[in-house]
Amino acid sequence: MPPVEATAAAAPTRSSASPTRSFHAIGGEVLELLYQHRVLSTQQLHVLLTLPEKRPARPVYLRWQLGELLQAGLVDRIRAQGPGGRGRVQSQPFLWFLTEAGAESVEEAGELPARPYRVTPESVAGARQAHTLAVNEVGVAFVEWARRLGHECGPLDWTPEVANRIRDGQRRFEDDHVISDAVLDYVHVENGRRTMLSFFVELDRATMTSARLAAKLQAYGRLYEYVPQSADRTRRTPNATRPAWMYNYPVFPRVLVVLDAAPPKAGEPDRRPQRLAARTEDLYTRAGADVRLSRLKGDINIGVTTLQQLREHGPFAPIFTPLLLGTPATRPAPTDLYLATK
Template identity: 60%
Template sequence: MTISASEPATTPPASLPLAAQSSLRVLYQHRLMSTPQLHRLLTPATARPVYLLRQLNRLRALGLVDRVRVQGPALTRMPFLWYLTDVGADLVEEDHELTHRPYRVTEGGAMGSRQAHTLAVNETGLAFVEHARRLGHECGPLDWTPEVANRIRDGQRRFEDDHVISDAVVNYVHIHPNQRRTPLQAFVELDRATMTVTRLAAKLSAYGRMHDYVPQEPDRSRSQVGARPAWRYQYRTFPRILVVLTGAGTRALAGRASDLAHLASSDPRLMRHRDTLAIGVTTLGHLQKYGPFEPIFTPLLRDSGPTDLYLRPPAEPDGQGVQE
């Protein structure tokens, strides 16, 4: 990594151009993004990311960001992946504008086995952002957060046993023609067809456990009046759960969706909350092509046809019965 002698690595973000500041904040929240993804997210009005690359290379010269190549068969022709250095992450944290993210990306981590998964989660978030722009809704570069953990039981087991870790949480504001605003929130599970459907179904079952989990407080029992599920301290309503499939052909993904629906509908914990838990499955291709307000989601806990992001019965009038 090269650090310019004329520009100190402690250059405050406020003194940098807006594109550079935005790049720092986006990379802090999303950890790892390719040049094309940053271009679509931050400078979509330009045909080529010339100015953006100039700013990214300036940040690299300052020692605030670094880059690796996306893994692929022709490595030298693959786009760059950008991430913050420790110095860059510390600088962003000094502003106290973003929720603290303790995880730091290293060169080894950027080149590791999670690279393709991270890029696919980015593509999911980008699909929401790009369709929000097209539809006049609100969903910006920082409106999805990757790898959000929520506790699902008391105890001191392994972190993975006590928490469900969502691949992302998306915040989206649907602005209706009459300017009425409906905030929508969703947990995203991105499946690249690399795990068994049984394991994916177990992840969904963990959301059922999260829905039920009431923390044990020393001075009162879980059943005492006033005890609240833990998720209510963070979310106003329980977010929708969106399973986004990719990484295989159309027929294979349809088979995975069908198997997942069978397993979810056979899960007593999930079915007990079928009126309050909204779980839908779609493909990344459909989300990118059609957007979240077309009938691309197949509900997993009820026998009905495809619907949109609201995951409500198709006959229900727009917005009715939805309280966010």
């Protein structure tokens, strides 16, 4: 069997195996996670599958399981790209994804909604690799902080690339839909009170202009107001005046923009904090200038933070800038996710 990480992992002993889940059960969970999230690093899988109090220093048991799945032809792997596609290949972690046989095995089990998309080595190695991993890193951060805070957010509680129609017509799919990088569900638990939160997640790695990102945020305003038109207007029912999003969500999800950027080249100063702060300023100005979003500021909530802040401080620390509150002269200070989106 080929090595699974930098070196081959020995077969786990009884003491190194999970005391509550069998080898087969963990393998099934790996397949489900890769089916839903498309591609995950070894470390991301390790965090999602192992509770903090039972997590060993190195994911030896998981690496053994991945090796078995690899040998069975259910998963495949490639090395991650370095910063900007550079770096020593052997120093980069493995990225894991399902083969066609692995995807079919998950679909046969019928535990997850079927997804027609298939992952290939070429798609994993493509230009969106860093973006896909960063979107999943947002989900991983929410899972970790939910565990710490006693809230609920599991490894399958976010779905990547969810499309919602924003107008009638037969134009390009991208023109008629807003495609969220992910939709994430979270249950906030405090003093026995459970508050269900949903988020449209937009992960921005500063690779597009702020104008394009602002246009995507403006599309959420169109989604909020979009009412599908019936082909037969004479048979229209009262439900025909309901916005389309109400058929999929009990309340309109909060829009969460998470900013990230590629690390600097060797020897260059790290200017990411300044770049992302300037990007937040640009988004605040552009969102406030949009007529529809300004009109809907009591109905739509948009908050901006950085991936680094989310990892380090969690979603209930004052790290979110609400885009539709105040004016440039009276702009509110960053607040926590719960207050920023109530």
